[in-house]
Amino acid sequence: xxxxxxxxxxxxxxxxxxxxxxxxxxxxxxxxxxxxxxxxxxxxxxxxxxxxxxxxxxxxxxxxxxxxxxxxxxxxxxxxxxxxxxxxxxxxxxxxxxxxxxxxxxxxxxxxxxxxxxxxxxxx
Numbered sequence: 001x002x003x004x005x006x007x008x009x010x011x012x013x014x015x016x017x018x019x020x021x022x023x024x025x026x027x028x029x030x031x032x033x034x035x036x037x038x039x040x041x042x043x044x045x046x047x048x049x050x051x052x053x054x055x056x057x058x059x060x061x062x063x064x065x066x067x068x069x070x071x072x073x074x075x076x077x078x079x080x081x082x083x084x085x086x087x088x089x090x091x092x093x094x095x096x097x098x099x100x101x102x103x104x105x106x107x108x109x110x111x112x113x114x115x116x117x118x119x120x121x122x123x124x
Contacts, residue, residue, distance in 0.1 A: 008095045017089050020113045024082045034072040081114035
C-alpha cells in the first residue's frame with residue numbers, strides 16, 4: 001500500500017513556479033496593452049464628418065472602451081490569482097485542494113496553475 005503524497009516536492013514546485021511566472025509575464029503584458037488602449041486617444045478626428053456619423057463613431061468608441069475595461073478587469077483579477085499562487089508556492093500550500101486537503105493533479109495545475117480546487121471539489 002503506497003502512502004498518499006501530501007505535498008509537491010521542491011523540484012515540482014519550482015516547475016510550477018516557472019510556469020506561473022511565464023503566465024504572469026504574458027498576462028501583465030496583455031493587461032498593459034488593454035490599459036493603454038483605454039487611455040490612448042485615436043488620431044482620427046471626426047471634426048469634418050457629418051453629425052450622425054460622429055455620434056455613431058463616439059457610441060462605438062464608448063462601447064469598445066467599456067468592453068476593453070471589462071477585459072482589463074478580468075486580466076487584473078487573473079494576475080492577482082497568479083500572484084496568490086506564487087505566495088502558496090512560497091508558503092508550501094500550493095497544489096493542495098482547499099476543500100479536500102488532497103493534492104490537485106499536476107495535469108490540472110498545468111492547465112490552470114492558479115487552481116485551488118480539484119475537479120471533484122469544484123464540481124461537487
